[in-house]
Amino acid sequence: MRRAIFPGSFDPITNGHLDIIGRARRLFDEVTIAVLVNIDKNPLFDLEERIELIKASTAHIAGIRVDTFDGLLVNYADRQKIYCIIRGIRAISDYEYELQMALMNRRLAPHIETVFLMAAEPYSYLSSRLVKEVCKLGGSTAGLVPEVVEKKLLEKFKFSQKG
Amino acid sequence: MRRAIFPGSFDPITNGHLDIIGRARRLFDEVTIAVLVNIDKNPLFDLEERIELIKASTAHIAGIRVDTFDGLLVNYADRQKIYCIIRGIRAISDYEYELQMALMNRRLAPHIETVFLMAAEPYSYLSSRLVKEVCKLGGSTAGLVPEVVEKKLLEKFKFSQKG
Amino acid sequence: MRRAIFPGSFDPITNGHLDIIGRARRLFDEVTIAVLVNIDKNPLFDLEERIELIKASTAHIAGIRVDTFDGLLVNYADRQKIYCIIRGIRAISDYEYELQMALMNRRLAPHIETVFLMAAEPYSYLSSRLVKEVCKLGGSTAGLVPEVVEKKLLEKFKFSQKG
Amino acid sequence: MRRAIFPGSFDPITNGHLDIIGRARRLFDEVTIAVLVNIDKNPLFDLEERIELIKASTAHIAGIRVDTFDGLLVNYADRQKIYCIIRGIRAISDYEYELQMALMNRRLAPHIETVFLMAAEPYSYLSSRLVKEVCKLGGSTAGLVPEVVEKKLLEKFKFSQKG
Amino acid sequence: MRRAIFPGSFDPITNGHLDIIGRARRLFDEVTIAVLVNIDKNPLFDLEERIELIKASTAHIAGIRVDTFDGLLVNYADRQKIYCIIRGIRAISDYEYELQMALMNRRLAPHIETVFLMAAEPYSYLSSRLVKEVCKLGGSTAGLVPEVVEKKLLEKFKFSQKG
Amino acid sequence: MRRAIFPGSFDPITNGHLDIIGRARRLFDEVTIAVLVNIDKNPLFDLEERIELIKASTAHIAGIRVDTFDGLLVNYADRQKIYCIIRGIRAISDYEYELQMALMNRRLAPHIETVFLMAAEPYSYLSSRLVKEVCKLGGSTAGLVPEVVEKKLLEKFKFSQKG
Numbered sequence: 013m014r015r016a017i018f019p020g021s022f023d024p025i026t027n028g029h030l031d032i033i034g035r036a037r038r039l040f041d042e043v044t045i046a047v048l049v050n051i052d053k054n055p056l057f058d059l060e061e062r063i064e065l066i067k068a069s070t071a072h073i074a075g076i077r078v079d080t081f082d083g084l085l086v087n088y089a090d091r092q093k094i095y096c097i098i099r100g101i102r103a104i105s106d107y108e109y110e111l112q113m114a115l116m117n118r119r120l121a122p123h124i125e126t127v128f129l130m131a132a133e134p135y136s137y138l139s140s141r142l143v144k145e146v147c148k149l150g151g152s153t154a155g156l157v158p159e160v161v162e163k164k165l166l167e168k169f170k171f172s173q174k175g
Numbered sequence: 176m177r178r179a180i181f182p183g184s185f186d187p188i189t190n191g192h193l194d195i196i197g198r199a200r201r202l203f204d205e206v207t208i209a210v211l212v213n214i215d216k217n218p219l220f221d222l223e224e225r226i227e228l229i230k231a232s233t234a235h236i237a238g239i240r241v242d243t244f245d246g247l248l249v250n251y252a253d254r255q256k257i258y259c260i261i262r263g264i265r266a267i268s269d270y271e272y273e274l275q276m277a278l279m280n281r282r283l284a285p286h287i288e289t290v291f292l293m294a295a296e297p298y299s300y301l302s303s304r305l306v307k308e309v310c311k312l313g314g315s316t317a318g319l320v321p322e323v324v325e326k327k328l329l330e331k332f333k334f335s336q337k338g
Numbered sequence: 339m340r341r342a343i344f345p346g347s348f349d350p351i352t353n354g355h356l357d358i359i360g361r362a363r364r365l366f367d368e369v370t371i372a373v374l375v376n377i378d379k380n381p382l383f384d385l386e387e388r389i390e391l392i393k394a395s396t397a398h399i400a401g402i403r404v405d406t407f408d409g410l411l412v413n414y415a416d417r418q419k420i421y422c423i424i425r426g427i428r429a430i431s432d433y434e435y436e437l438q439m440a441l442m443n444r445r446l447a448p449h450i451e452t453v454f455l456m457a458a459e460p461y462s463y464l465s466s467r468l469v470k471e472v473c474k475l476g477g478s479t480a481g482l483v484p485e486v487v488e489k490k491l492l493e494k495f496k497f498s499q500k501g
Numbered sequence: 502m503r504r505a506i507f508p509g510s511f512d513p514i515t516n517g518h519l520d521i522i523g524r525a526r527r528l529f530d531e532v533t534i535a536v537l538v539n540i541d542k543n544p545l546f547d548l549e550e551r552i553e554l555i556k557a558s559t560a561h562i563a564g565i566r567v568d569t570f571d572g573l574l575v576n577y578a579d580r581q582k583i584y585c586i587i588r589g590i591r592a593i594s595d596y597e598y599e600l601q602m603a604l605m606n607r608r609l610a611p612h613i614e615t616v617f618l619m620a621a622e623p624y625s626y627l628s629s630r631l632v633k634e635v636c637k638l639g640g641s642t643a644g645l646v647p648e649v650v651e652k653k654l655l656e657k658f659k660f661s662q663k664g
Numbered sequence: 665m666r667r668a669i670f671p672g673s674f675d676p677i678t679n680g681h682l683d684i685i686g687r688a689r690r691l692f693d694e695v696t697i698a699v700l701v702n703i704d705k706n707p708l709f710d711l712e713e714r715i716e717l718i719k720a721s722t723a724h725i726a727g728i729r730v731d732t733f734d735g736l737l738v739n740y741a742d743r744q745k746i747y748c749i750i751r752g753i754r755a756i757s758d759y760e761y762e763l764q765m766a767l768m769n770r771r772l773a774p775h776i777e778t779v780f781l782m783a784a785e786p787y788s789y790l791s792s793r794l795v796k797e798v799c800k801l802g803g804s805t806a807g808l809v810p811e812v813v814e815k816k817l818l819e820k821f822k823f824s825q826k827g
Numbered sequence: 828m829r830r831a832i833f834p835g836s837f838d839p840i841t842n843g844h845l846d847i848i849g850r851a852r853r854l855f856d857e858v859t860i861a862v863l864v865n866i867d868k869n870p871l872f873d874l875e876e877r878i879e880l881i882k883a884s885t886a887h888i889a890g891i892r893v894d895t896f897d898g899l900l901v902n903y904a905d906r907q908k909i910y911c912i913i914r915g916i917r918a919i920s921d922y923e924y925e926l927q928m929a930l931m932n933r934r935l936a937p938h939i940e941t942v943f944l945m946a947a948e949p950y951s952y953l954s955s956r957l958v959k960e961v962c963k964l965g966g967s968t969a970g971l972v973p974e975v976v977e978k979k980l981l982e983k984f985k986f987s988q989k990g
Contacts, residue, residue: 014503014528035614039503039585084801096528101617107596114619115789120803125524128590128617130603133459137278149247151283177340177365198451202340202422259365264454270433277456288361291427291454293440296948300767312736314772410964441952446966463604475573477609622785626930638899640935666829666854687940691829691911748854753943759922766945777850780916780943782929 016040016096016127019085021048023055024161025066026143028135032100033070035129042075044094049082056144056168069158086121095124102131102138179203179259179290182248184211186218187324188229189306191298195263196233198292205238207257212245219307219331232321249284258287265294265301342366342422342453345411347374349381350487351392352469354461358426359396361455368401370420375408382470382494395484412447421450428457428464505529505585505616508574510537512544513650514555515632517624521589522559524618531564533583538571545633545657558647575610584613591620591627668692668748668779671737673700675707676813677718678795680787684752685722687781694727696746701734708796708820721810738773747776754783754790831855831911831942834900836863838870839976840881841958843950847915848885850944857890859909864897871959871983884973901936910939917946917953 018036022029022045036043047062057065063078070076081088089097097117099110114126131138138156147153147165154162181199185192185208199206210225220228226241233239244251252260260280262273277289294301301319310316310328317325344362348355348371362369371392375385383391389404396402407414415423423443425436440452457464464482473479473491480488507525511518511534525532534555538548546554552567559565570577578586586606588599603615620627627645636642636654643651670688674681674697688695699714709717715730722728733740741749749769751762766778783790790808799805799817806814833851837844837860851858862877872880878893885891896903904912912932914925929941946953953971962968962980969977 038614039616082801084798084803087802111619112789112794115622116794116798118619118621119808120798125527126619127528128619130600130607130615130617132607133462133604136459136462137275142275142279146247146279146283150250151247156282201451202453274456278459281456281458288364289456290365291456293437293444293452293454295444296441296951299948299951300764305764305768309736309768309772312734313739314736319771410961410966413965438952438957442957442961445971446961463601468601468605472573472605472609475571476576477573482608622788625785625788626927631927631931635899635931635935639902640899645934690940691942763945767948770945770947777853778945779854780945782926782933782941782943784933785930 013041014039014096015042015044015094016098017044017046017085017089017092017094018098019046019048019081019088021050021053021055021140022062022066023140024057024062024143024157024165025069026135026138026140026157026161027155028100028102028131028138030069030158031132031135032098032129033073033076036098037073037075039127040075040096040098042077043098044077044079044092045070046085046088047078047080049080057164061164065158065161065164068160084120086117086124089124090121097124097126099126099128100131101128102136176204177202177259178205178207178257179261180207180209180248180252180255180257181261182209182211182244182251184213184216184218184303185225185229186303187220187225187306187320187327188232189298189301189303189320189324190318191263191265191294191301193232193321194295194298195261195292196236196239199261200236200238202290203238203259203261205240206261207240207242207255208233209248209251210241210243212243220327224327228321228324228327231323247283249280249287252287253284260287260289262289262291263294264291265299339367340365340422341368341370341420342424343370343372343411343415343418343420344424345372345374345407345414347376347379347381347466348388348392349466350383350388350469350483350490351395352461352464352466352483352487353481354426354428354457354464356395356484357458357461358424358455359399359402362424363399363401365453366401366422366424368403369424370403370405370418371396372411372414373404373406375406383490387490391484391487391490394486410446412443412450415450416447423450423452425452425454426457427454428462502530503528503585504531504533504583505587506533506535506574506578506581506583507587508535508537508570508577510539510542510544510629511551511555512546512629513551513632513646513653514558515624515627515629515646515650516644517589517591517620517627519558519647520621520624521587521618522562522565525587526562526564528616529564529585529587531566532587533566533568533581534559535574535577536567536569538569546653550653554647554650554653557649573609575606575613578613579610586613586615588615588617589620590617591625665693666691666748667694667696667746668750669696669698669737669741669744669746670750671698671700671733671740673702673705673707673792674714674718675792676709676714676795676809676816677721678787678790678792678809678813679807680752680754680783680790682721682810683784683787684750684781685725685728688750689725689727691779692727692748692750694729695750696729696731696744697722698737698740699730699732701732709816713816717810717813717816720812736772738769738776741776742773749776749778751778751780752783753780754788828856829854829911830857830859830909831913832859832861832900832904832907832909833913834861834863834896834903836865836868836870836955837877837881838872838955839877839958839972839980840884841950841953841955841972841976842970843915843917843946843953845884845973846947846950847913847944848888848891851913852888852890854942855890855911855913857892858913859892859894859907860885861900861903862893862895864895872979876979880973880976880979883975899935901932901939904939905936912939912941914941914943915946916943917951 045066066078101107101110143153143156148169153165208229229241264270264273306316306319311332316328373388392404427433427436469479469482474495536551555567590596590599632642632645637658697718718730753759753762795805795808800821805817860881881893916922916925958968958971963984968980
């Protein structure tokens with residue numbers, strides 16, 4: 013069985029992520045969405061919320077696992093015995109960062125391969141950060157994130173406005 | 176009457192901004208300089224100072240309005256009934272960020288157009304951030320910012336040195 | 339009256355060009371599509387065909403002129419007394435070339451401004467060259483070029499296959 | 502069985518290509534090296550020579566097929582019923598071209614996926630064109646191409662020097 | 665005597681830095697490694713530690729001085745009467761930032777020249793920041809930094825894990 | 828004595844080249860301008876003309892030699908016992924090509940160092956090709972090339988217009 017890991021912060025999952033997950037499933041029998049337990053940063057959604065949103069957004073796709081990891085991604089991959097990492101690249105902006113991480117990961121674990129899939133054009137400029145910024149400023153995120161995420165984003169920023 | 180918005184933080188206004196404003200005025204009858212009320216960041220100049228410096232630096236140019244906005248830029252543009260946003264692009268460094276913002280703005284408000292003007296070569300590497308950094312470290316900002324800004328920058332960093 | 343020039347080879351006109359022309363018309367009262375008389379290169383469509391295809395594709399848009407030019411673009415602009423040049427930029431690939439041309443044009447004629455509009459995402463990778471390549475190899479160009487161009491492309495490559 | 506196509510001109514095959522082929526075989530059960538029958542260009546090695554060099558260089562790897570194609574790559578892929586295309590990307594220089602081709606291919610055949618693998622650092626600047634240039638000027642290509650290719654390159658340029 | 669300055673934060677010195685220092689010494693009789701006294705940032709190694717690690721890592725190379733500076737780099741260069749600044753550029757990621765700094769430095773002090781040397785490929789993705797990140801997450805930094813630095817990194821992160 | 832080679836086609840020499848040559852002379856006691864004998868391409872100026880224009884344009888600078896080379900640059904450098912190659916980089920457009928050549932040259936001759944100097948901003952978009960194009964179309968090249976080159980360019984294109 014061909015397996016792959018799709019790692020990220022997913023704070024929150026966007027339609028860009030879902031697009032890559034769908035593509036990845038055409039290539040791999042099982043895709044593990046691995047959510048980074050990032051204790052340093054200050055996420056909008058806590059780990060449980062992020063996992064819940066991923067699960068709700070991918071429930072209709074077979075062959076998806078959702079898991080968490082901390083520490084080095086390649087160590088997690090080794091523990092899982094999954095030797096392929098999937099990364100989405102967008103036409104705009106993250107190419108060099110992605111290359112840098114892939115080269116470092118290759119050095120740390122040469123037996124693990126990084127595979128790049130290209131984001132579809134409508135998502136070529138989309139990021140979790142930008143989605144949060146737009147929502148915070150009162151813009152609509154319809155079509156940018158799954159509906160369940162859109163609803164949760166509105167809740168978050170309503171609460172934060174009260175505070 | 177052709178109208179356009181030139182948005183930004185202007186912390187502080189530089190000669191690069193003034194160059195773009197001058198070019199924009201050749202294309203539009205009225206240019207509204209819209210200063211972002213950025214409550215999160217920690218600006219060097221407060222909103223009143225930034226507006227004052229912009230007004231002093233553009234007093235000699237007809238057809239300039241100075242205003243402030245918070246929230247989404249495209250919502251501000253709609254309220255103003257101004258359907259054109261002007262952005263300067265520099266040879267160095269901000270192309271991808273500008274494209275990302277322009278694509279998101281188009282999605283949020285397809286009836287508003289973003290127009291890019293190219294910064295003149297002497298300003299191709301200039302930014303408000305770099306100007307502040309140079310001044311803070313004791314370098315001259317003559318020729319990089321209007322004289323009134325240069326004077327204010329020196330005051331700021333003298334005070335901050337006292338503190 | 340605000341006027342602008344949209345220069346190019348248009349060999350042939352694509353939906354990416356039409357998208358930019360539509361955007362430009364929201365900013366300018368009249369847009370002159372200026373077809374480069376390029377005697378050196380070996381175009382697929384001769385000058386008359388290119389003009390005819392542009393006219394057929396823009397007939398439904400008011401305020402469009404179609405003209406030809408040779409020599410320096412800025413000299414043509416001066417003769418036309420049109421002091422604004424419009425260029426489309428795509429997320430992918432032509433940013434640096436566009437900047438180089440704009441800087442040279444500014445040096446040759448500082449009173450003429452170059453304005454950049456951003457191609458819509460579905461056209462972010464589109465070029466006349468790529469369209470011709472796809473058609474030549476038997477791929478469909480539906481949705482990439484106006485229907486009248488699609489038809490002409492098929493004719494061209496059928497003839498060229500006979501030859 | 503997971504299958505993929507690795508298309509190219511391979512004029513001639515380099516160690517950079519071999520690196521990608523090796524990586525691809527860890528992900529796919531069978532990799533078809535598809536040599537473009539490029540009648541327009543003027544290759545150094547004719548189609549038979551290019552195929553022979555690929556076969557000699559990959560004889561030690563199981564699960565490799567060598568084939569040729571002309572016309573659209575996605576049409577060839579459809580005829581072969583192989584729905585995955587592999588492309589190597591190098592840190593330097595070909596990112597934008599690769600994205601453009603992948604986006605066009607996706608439009609022409611949305612059911613075919615393009616997968617990008619990253620060239621190893623020692624090959625990050627390597628191309629068939631550069632190898633030919635170096636050899637032509639009398640430089641050593643040892644380590645850049647398989648030995649069998651190195652030998653053939655020397656023969657080619659010795660003959661061409663006689664002519 | 666040809667002299668040059670190699671400025672940086674060196675938090676900590678990496679094998680990429682050492683590679684550039686070695687190259688620089690083939691071009692200049694003396695290279696001054698100038699460590700930025702960066703009071704704002706929160707470095708992993710304090711100034712004394714950074715200097716100590718640089719000295720230990722370069723003890724075997726003749727013609728190396730280690731010094732510190734604060735304020736503008738070009739003012740420091742002037743005080744030292746050294747009119748050449750060396751910067752390493754990597755294939756990935758820092759080209760635009762380096763150009764921006766070099767252009768600003770040229771404006772501030774036109775008599776001081778910035779010389780760029782290219783990092784060797786194995787270090788093309790290496791940075792002090794990335795090294796710290798890898799070590800913090802439990803990855804090996806062997807081959808990325810001098811042994812003395814590797815040892816110190818392990819100590820730092822062991823202490824920080826206790827805390 | 829510190830020596831360096833500044834290689835190129837110089838068809839013709841521009842003010843951008845002269846700017847780099849001047850900078851290089853502040854770093855090196857002698858700079859050899861090495862003109863590529865490019866038999867394949869179709870230059871505007873033949874080798875003798877190119878050398879003559881370089882000599883006329885650099886006559887006022889001490890420590891300049893003008894020479895020609897064919898074959899591999901690094902082999903020429905070895906024969907000359909000059910182990911440093913100077914390349915100018917412009918903010919716009921040639922970074923990746925320059926890196927590719929420098930990496931290949933390092934592989935072919937690790938004892939030869941490539942040093943990059945940054946073109947001054949007014950020349951950041953300038954190239955011999957662009958200068959020829961502008962002149963051919965009737966534009967002024969004053970300030971872009973030395974006066975002696977400007978005169979020769981006008982002669983060339985007048986003759987070519989007669990033909």
